[in-house]
Amino acid sequence: MPPPDVPVPPALEVRGLWKKFGDKIAVAGIDLVVPVGSFYGLVGPNGAGKTTTLSMATGLLRPDYGQVMVRGRDLWADPVGVKALLGVLPDGVKLFDRLTGAQLITYAGLLRGMDRETVAARTSDLLVTLDLAADADTLVVDYSAGMSKKIALACALVHAPRLLVLDEPFEAVDPISAANIRDILTAYARSGGTVIVSSHVMDLVQRVCDHVAVIAAGHVLVAGPVDEVRAGETLEDRFVELVGGRSNGEGLAWLRTSSDSS
Amino acid sequence: MxxxxxxxxxxxxxxxxxxxxxxxxxxxxxxxxxxxxxxxxxxxxxxxxxxxxxxxxxxxxxxxxxxxxxxxxxxxxxxxxxxxxxxxxxxxxxxxxxxxxxxxxxxxxxxxxxxxxxxxxxxxxxxxxxxxxxxxxxxxxxxxxxxxxxxxxxxxxxxxxxxxxxxxxxxxxxxxxxxxxxxxxxxxxxxxxxxxxxxxxxxxxxxxxxxxxxxxxxxxxxxxxxxxxxxxxxxxxxxxxxxxxxxxxxxxxxxxxxxxGSGRGRTRTRTRGLGFFGRVPATPTGAVAARCLTYWTRDSRYAIGVAIVPLVPVMLWFGFHGGAAMLAAGPLVAYMMGWTISADIAYDGTSFWMHVAAPIRGRVDRAGRVAAAGLVGLPVVTVMTLLSVAVAGRWDAAAPILGLSLGLLTSALGVASVVSARVVYQVPHVGESPFSSKQGGSTASLVSQTLGGLVLVALVLPEVALGIAAVVTGSALLGVLALVVGVGLGTTLLVVGVRLGGDLYDRRAPQLLATLVSFT
Known part of the structure; x- marks a missing residue:
């Protein structure tokens, strides 16, 4: 434990982040503080700016305004130095899918300057843990959506980063693999690593995350420890309350009378 | 209905x-x-x-x-x-x-x-x-x-x-x-x-x-x-x-x-081991080179660049009925193979994020791509040059033509390293027909390809002039000079191109990725 008078810089601190695509403002002044060792959930409706925020926080997209600090170091001032601390799983992008699964993890490891023996050992560990060992020599283009997610996660983990930023890591992943991934990430956060995940699944965020931020229309609506944010309700109810837009369930009356006429 | x-x-x-x-x-x-x-x-x-x-x-x-x-x-x-x-x-x-x-x-x-x-x-x-x-x-x-x-x-x-x-x-x-x-x-x-x-x-x-x-x-x-x-x-x-x-x-x-339903036919391709990744030096540059080499063999867009090489002498043979025109085969192939990487980042598509997310400098990315293209191009160009010299029966022209070929290959690699860090445009995705053109991509590709090509022509002018002079006059001195100038100038352009392209990459990589994402 560091002495209390020396403040530990947060794993990730985002200040006043803005991004505009053409006329559309995707992110409108987002501030986030992610403490070291936390398992941080980012939730929000479709198009809220989650992916844009995470891209800017990991050096994949240059913000129009704002600052990204990783453990007190400015990402956009020293991209090469700070990116070494990050493990990234972006959403909606492709992989180098003409490589086999084993080659892709090796590539990620070597790109980050690791030596060959370490990369080889961790590659086989990751393949076994993520249940991909049987497909290690299959081209990634022939993987299913869930397998592609898992191999991308392996690429984000191979260099043992200090901060993991995962965009929709559980999407399309089968329940058993999802449980395994959850265990890995929880253990990682407990040992001092920091995880940020974005997700649509409130239930999952409520169960695995200790902190959460609700984002809508490019703004942070509320952020903090999960129990504070949900204030006694379930996270899902609280989310609906914050974001709004729930229809009252009275519509589509005709759907309830099943008609046999056609 | x-x-x-x-x-x-x-x-x-x-x-x-x-x-x-x-x-x-x-x-x-x-x-x-x-x-x-x-x-x-x-x-x-x-x-x-x-x-x-x-x-x-x-x-x-x-x-x-x-x-x-x-x-x-x-x-x-x-x-x-x-x-x-x-x-x-x-x-x-x-x-x-x-x-x-x-x-x-x-x-x-x-x-x-x-x-x-x-x-x-x-x-x-x-x-x-x-x-x-x-x-x-x-x-x-x-x-x-x-x-x-x-x-x-x-x-x-x-x-x-x-x-x-x-x-x-x-x-x-x-x-x-x-x-x-x-x-x-x-x-x-x-x-x-x-x-x-x-x-x-x-x-x-x-x-x-x-x-x-x-x-x-x-x-x-x-x-x-x-x-x-x-x-x-x-x-x-x-x-x-x-x-x-x-x-x-x-x-x-x-x-x-x-x-x-639209269930796509699935064929699974398996390859044992790590392929090129096991053979390159275990550095980021080596990794980029290994990845590019793998794509040269598995991606039809690159494979075509190699497949058309044997056709160049055939076309020259039919077009000019052999003779001295055959000597152009080596330099032409060198230019084509060097220029192949001018759209390298566009070819990566959104997979390019792996390079952007990695803590690597632009020079590492540029050098790795050049190394892969060079490893493929160097033997091909050398063999093609010597073969064409043999067919034309002009062994006296071997030195200047070899100098010209190697010079063009390295110069094209250098200029392409800058061009591909400057612009990306829509290209066929990996696995698509290389002929399917993309809406809106043609203007950007035309402009960048033409400008890049013009710059390249201007830069290689000295070695081309010297090479042609040596072949025409048959002077041994000019021949050796052409070899030295070709290799020397080409290597210089290559080093400068990788550096300039690397600096450009450091500034522009996130923008390039954003553009590639906007294409999808």
Whole structure:
């Protein structure tokens, strides 16, 4: 434990982040503080700016305004130095899918300057843990959506980063693999690593995350420890309350009378 | 339902145009091109009407037969299946078979190729104006021909869809189709020779072709003009039978599609071990090089760059009948192989994020890509240069030509390293046909390729001039000088290009990735 008078810089601190695509403002002044060792959930409706925020926080997209600090170091001032601390799983992008699964993890490891023996050992560990060992020599283009997610996660983990930023890591992943991934990430956060995940699944965020931020229309609506944010309700109810837009369930009356006429 | 499907096609066309201005430009260009082709064809058809019946028959049956063949084959080979109205998308709707087929067939006429073909087919009635009795038959033939074209295209694409959607098939076709394209020159010179000597044969060939499914609808009017009523009747039967067979085949294929859904054919490729990743130095640069080398062997867009290398001397041989022109083979191949990486980041597509997310400097990325291209290019260029020198019997020119080749290879790699860090544009995705062009990508690619090419030409001018002077004069001193200058200047340009390109990459990599993401 560091002495209390020396403040530990947060794993990730985002200040006043803005991004505009053409006329559309995707992110409108987002501030986030992610403490070291936390398992941080980012939730929000479709198009809220989650992916844009995470891209800017990991050096994949240059913000129009704002600052990204990783453990007190400015990402956009020293991209090469700070990116070494990050493990990234972006959403909606492709992989180098003409490589086999084993080659892709090796590539990620070597790109980050690791030596060959370490990369080889961790590659086989990751393949076994993520249940991909049987497909290690299959081209990634022939993987299913869930397998592609898992191999991308392996690429984000191979260099043992200090901060993991995962965009929709559980999407399309089968329940058993999802449980395994959850265990890995929880253990990682407990040992001092920091995880940020974005997700649509409130239930999952409520169960695995200790902190959460609700984002809508490019703004942070509320952020903090999960129990504070949900204030006694379930996270899902609280989310609906914050974001709004729930229809009252009275519509589509005709759907309830099943008609046999056609 | 039929009207629905035709309206849907029109709506899709209109919505596509609303998405971007470039789509409008694309349609206008396609329409102008189609309009030009139509004007030419229509004029030809009207002029043709002044000729005698035998000549009209020969031209119409052969050209028309090729048109039908094109409709049947080209969508499968070159353009891929028209997916705007992919039958698999109607799998969840309960649409009866007959209206679905009629609607899809009529929708197939909507669009530049369909309208063009319809206009051309209908104008054949004008061609027969000297033979009034043939005109109604020409009209019937035109409708039959158009139906054969459209339904035939639907039938072949639907039947072959399970095969075409298979990755391996598309890659093989992509690689195979280019070879005849590059040999067009030689093929034409042989063909022209053959046409000249076999001129008397064409009418017989046309008569025979008139009995095939491709020629029958076009030969109908000609038989009527000759008063061969039985032959004309038989050709109507042939056309209708063809059409019936096509509809049956299409319907059967559609059944299979609707039941199977769009589940893509899966072929699994396995390779043991790490391949190039086990052999390169375990550094970030080595890793980039290994990844690029793997793509040179597994990605048809790169593989084509290597596949056309043997064709260069063949084209020179046919174009200039051998001799000293063969000496250009080495430098030409060097330029082509070096320039291959000028769109490297565009070829990566959104997978490029792995490089952006990694803590690497631009020079690492640039150097890795250059190393891969160099490892492929260096032996190829050296062998090609020495072979061409041997074939031309000019061993005295070996030194300057080798200098020129190596200089061009390294210079092109250097300039390409800067260009590919500056612009990305839409290219065919990995696994797509390398010929499928992307809407809106052509202008950016044209500008960057032209500018980059001009810069490259200006930079290599000294070594080219020196090399040519050495070959022409045969001076040994100039030859050695050309070798030294070529290698020296090329290496310098390569180093400078990697550095400049690397600095550019450091500033622009996130923007490049954002642009690539916006393409998807």
């Amino acid at each position: 039929v009207a629905h499907l035709v309206r849907l096609k029109l709506r899709l066309l209109a919505n596509g145009l609303r998405r971007s201005a470039w789509q409008v430009v694309g349609l206008v260009v396609a329409a102008l091109y189609g309009f030009g082709a139509v004007t030419g064809a229509l004029t030809g058809l009207v002029v043709l009407s002044t000729q005698d019946a035998e000549f009209i028959r020969t031209v119409l049956v052969l050209a028309g037969g090729l048109l039908v063949l094109g409709w049947w084959v080209l969508p499968v080979l070159a353009f891929g299946v028209d997916e705007t109205l992919d039958p698999a998308r109607f799998a969840t709707f309960s649409i009866r078979r007959r209206p679905l087929l009629t609607g899809l067939a009529l929708a197939g006429v909507v669009g530049v190729p369909g309208v063009t073909t319809a206009l051309v087919a209908l104008t054949t009635t004008v061609t027969w104006r000297q033979h009034p009795v043939a005109v109604p038959f020409a009209l019937v033939g035109a409708v039959l021909a158009l139906a054969t074209c459209v339904v035939g295209a639907r039938a072949t694409t639907t039947l072959l869809a399970p095969l075409v959607t298979r990755r391996r098939f598309r890659e093989v076709v992509a690689a195979v189709v280019i070879l005849p394209l590059f040999l067009l020159g030689p093929i034409f010179s042989v063909l022209a020779h053959g046409i000249a000597s076999a001129q008397d044969m064409w009418p017989q060939i046309a008569r025979a072709a008139g009995w095939t499914p491709f020629g029958a609808p076009w030969a109908l009017a000609a038989d009527a003009a000759d008063g061969q009523w039985v032959a004309a009747g038989l050709k109507v039967v042939i056309s209708l039978a063809t059409l019936a067979a096509l509809v049956a085949a299409w319907s059967w294929g559609l059944d299979a599609t609707l039941v199977r």
